[in-house]
Amino acid sequence: xxxxxxxxxxxxxxxxxxxKVLAYSDKLMxxxxxxxxxxxxxxxxxxxxxxxxxxxxxLVFHEAGKDDVTLIAGDCYYVAPNVSHGIDCLTEVKLMDxxxxxxxDFI
Numbered sequence: 001x002x003x004x005x006x007x008x009x010x011x012x013x014x015x016x017x018x019x020k021v022l023a024y025s026d027k028l029m030x031x032x033x034x035x036x037x038x039x040x041x042x043x044x045x046x047x048x049x050x051x052x053x054x055x056x057x058x059l060v061f062h063e064a065g066k067d068d069v070t071l072i073a074g075d076c077y078y079v080a081p082n083v084s085h086g087i088d089c090l091t092e093v094k095l096m097d098x099x100x101x102x103x104x105d106f107i
Contacts, residue, residue: 005032015039016089021106029102035059035093043086048099050079057093062086 003023010018016036023030035041035057043062058072064084071077079085087093 003030010034017041019106024102024107027101029099029106031097031099031103031106033093033095033097035087035089035095037089037092039089039093041087043084045082045084046103047081048101048103049081051098052077052079053096053098055094055096057089057091057095059090059093059095060088062088 001023005020005022008020008022010020012018016039018034020032020034021029022032043064053076054071054073056073058070061069061071061077062085063079069077070090
């Protein structure tokens, strides 16, 4: 399978956040997100493992029970299943999230 990013469209999630689902199977999903400066990824949790990679920009990453961490382009994060997490965008941010299993709620 090949996915051309230019052939996929962003879904406007409101609050300065847009999401583009790229490739996925039942067990794995790749998602690109764009955040406006000042946008938030509200605290939430889900049963999926998640790895994120910051492509552009900087953000503050929040994880329940841990100190906040500022991340910049080139940094990444891992979130275990059912752990509450969120972000505050210090600049415009582009990031890639990978989930396992895939997020059926995104389709």
